[in-house]
Amino acid sequence: MFNLLQPIVEFYTNYKDTINNLLSGAFPAIVGYFGWLIWRHRQRRIPEKSYQALKIKPDDYEAWYNGGNALVNLGKLEEAIASYDQALKIKPDDHQAWYNRGIALRNLERLEEAIASYDQAVSIKPDYHEPWYNRGIALGNLGRLEEAIASYDQALEIKPDYHEAWYNRGIALFNLARLEETIASFEQATKIKPDKGQAWYNKACCYGLLGNVDLAIENLQQPINLNPDKYREMAKTDTDFDNIREDRQFQDLISP
Template sequence: MSDELIGGRYRVIDCLRKTGFCETYVAHDMQLPGYPRCVVKKLQPQSNEEFVLETARRLFTNEANVLYRLSNHPQIPRLLAHLEVNEQFYLVQEFIEGKDLSQGEIHPNNRWSEEKVRSFLQEVLEILAFVHQHNVIHRDIKPSNLIRRVTDEKIVLIDFGAVKEISNMTLTEGQGNLLTVAIGTPGYMASEQQRGDPRFNSDIYALGITAIQAITGFHPDQLPRNPQTGEISWRERAGNCSNVLANILDKMVCNDFRERYQNVNEVLDDLRQQSLSKGGKKIKSPSEPNLVDPKKPARRWVWFAAIPLLLGLVFLGPRVWTVIKAMNYYNQGNLLNNEGKYEEAIDAFDQAIKIKPDFAEAWTNRGFAQGKLGRHLEKFSSCAQATSYQPKFAEAWNCRGLARSDLKQYEDALQEFNQALAVDQDFVNAWFNKGQVLIELDRYDEAITATRKALAIKPDLFLAWTQICRALYELQQYQDAKAHCEEARKIQPDHQTTVKLLELINSKLDNQ
């Protein structure tokens, strides 16, 4: 390799891989004693236009910040440095001594025991808990991205080139249209990820597929699917796998993400129960964030974190980068919204809209910020603009419904939520909000039906349990109401609305 030092410090000694927009090398750090090895990723924009480079630089910094945060985990390679040299961008990461699991450990002639699979799942799930706590989806879990470290034989999760914040989007060439990008490896990707809509439990799917490959010895592409259900048929190839573990793996790889485990804690809990029934070691349950609030917008973050994609976008030219500039303002608005700085958020969304007037997501989140300031007519106007540009944007119709509800225009709000559900019948927020409006209209039986739809999609939505509790209370069905409020408290014990409602119900029951 060349004797030239990258950044005056890193000497390349071997090439690990090359893709269209990224080259990965092993290098020596010549400024540290013993010249330790490291991994260097080189990213080179194909345009030297100032705006392109400025935008690539900003996106590169975003990617580095994600990796720095994740580097705090002992089983994720540390990001040692990120630098720019001659308009080329470099990430320098810790070199992990070891072999990835595709290099012999997961192999047709080396089927794993059930105990080894359980231990493997626990270990990787605990890493994923940390990743998901940082609001990041790995999106490329597979044997070659899991290294068995030589020093302690622990698994290390690598290749965060595919890391993205929740609900990323990119652009179609020449059109400036927003869409979600599908990144991952065929065979390991869940169906929703293939459609460009990855979720936290998309990583659970990929890990489940990897575990099935380990216990059967069959690559995912070799496993048939049930023609009636679409589910993977693998059990007959798994030897002596117990029904308990098989059921866990089946739930990890459910084709429908709604039927799958929703977070890693749920998988760890089931593994713990299996372990305790066998007298095994107790499995920890890392904490995870609550991911859905039906009263908030489903924020659409637009960090271009995937390294190959980032450089691919640089190829598309100034017209696309003008739209990306609008996206950066949109990101700023989301961050400011999240921090409660609503006026500043509105200003950022306005800048995005000025560049891209048909930016429906920016119009919608502008509306949510206006609503936080009590400006409900303006909120409705913003979200109506969003639906005028993008009629099949369910979140914008939901926003319109919330604005109508805040204005106490409940019949009109009901129509808005129905329109959202006509676009997306599985939109949990719209079902919940429809139920809430029906309660305001004293249509309690209909409210219960709508809210149960939300629970069918997200059973752990405690606010939905409380809402049904309230409707049943109004119907004077106190025992059923109490049961629903108690279900809510199992999920969120200290929610004051639920606690006070239970007090009212108990008082009614005591006086019967």
Template sequence: MSQIAGAKADIPLLITEDSRYWYRQGKRFDDQECYAEAVACYDRALINSPNAYWIWYNKGCALRELGEYESAVASLKEASALRPNDYWAYYNQACILIEDLDQFEDAIATLNKALAIRPNDYWTYFRRGDAKRHLKRYEDAISDYDQALSIRPNDYWAWLRRGDACRHLKRYENAINSYEQAQAIHPQDFWSYYKLADTFRYTEDFAAALKNYQKAIEIKPNDEYAWYNGACCAARIGDISLAMEYLESTLLINPNFQELLKNDPDLVIIRDRGLLGDLLREINCLN
């Protein structure tokens, strides 16, 4: 889902012949995914052409690939200072601030500058919604996701994240609708089923939750959480046989769930019937 992107690179003005050579070398190393070498070339290019936007921009992108996130943001800020009306330097700064540095307030301020340049850009609204969601500003996040969806109404991720924000606000019907929209767009993705199941579970509609956990398991059969939560829902609706089957699958994937089984209130009916001990002994023998 990460989207570091940029406009077509060109050889900028304000660049000497020597710098042009090192800039092109840096681009070649970029194309070969040799990012340390690319950064070294861009640094050589900047010696004689310190005001060249594209050198700073490409250096920032290469530094991100190297995991040098603070330095990447600093380089992209230099690019923005040289071209304050260029969308991409702001947008890519924000991606790093959100995805790599968890600096969400700074990301929002940067995305505001990007939106001033491109007021109808889907990705900027989506990223700003993500930053606000991380800050637990869920109402504002929903507003940004709605703006994103007004531009791109069939976008899976915006519906999914909108559902997350609604769920945090305990607006479960809105969350369910958002997750169902995501499912309709991307019917083979694990997360929309899993998150929808969780939401039904919060509303104590355990049958609907179980149905969605089952679909999630079909897509991702080695996810122990889907098996375990499905077991809890099966126990809550009284399907003991299915609950035991799902608990066994959970423990075969991850035996560390054993302690959770002993205290989970959803599994009282399993413990009251004395079924848990035999299951744990069987799993421990297998391991």
């Protein structure tokens, strides 16, 4: 009688090393994928659990707050905001709920409302650097650059090693054409995070605008070391380098 398993057994016997190697290499990815599925399932379950709790106890702050967080993770931002609003009716002095509400509003590009939410967070907890930082981003996106810089300054007073705040502060200063201050801000960002190529590049742009060939080249060399193709291509057409474009050293640097 023909054994249906025989071809499978023979195949495995002949190629078992290859099969085992493939499974061994794939195992972490498989585990990671199933871990993600479990996490996603649990996130979907959290709002359900929260709503069940709220049927029993409608003034359960934790249920509203946790439900809001889970809804954000699921991308249901409008529902998340409504959930945070309910939580804040019960506990209006929770800085974290105000902050998370602000993030959800920012992701919906409702920037004025996001700023108002961040304002509530920092009025309750003035030493919380994240709302100050995200407030700065929202203000910058609205073109309110001086206010954005002041907000970044508040974040940096609390957390001086916050390289993202130094970097975005530099962007705001650059848009105000305050180049010397821009350079100082990007300098802080690169001291804290030396592999932040865009900060090095932007600093080089400032020196290019100022016509300082040596410092432009010195700073442009850093991002090119990190990602040669990307930053060489950017520099080739970036008008910030027009003042030094004909310099031989600059041309040598941007040519592979």
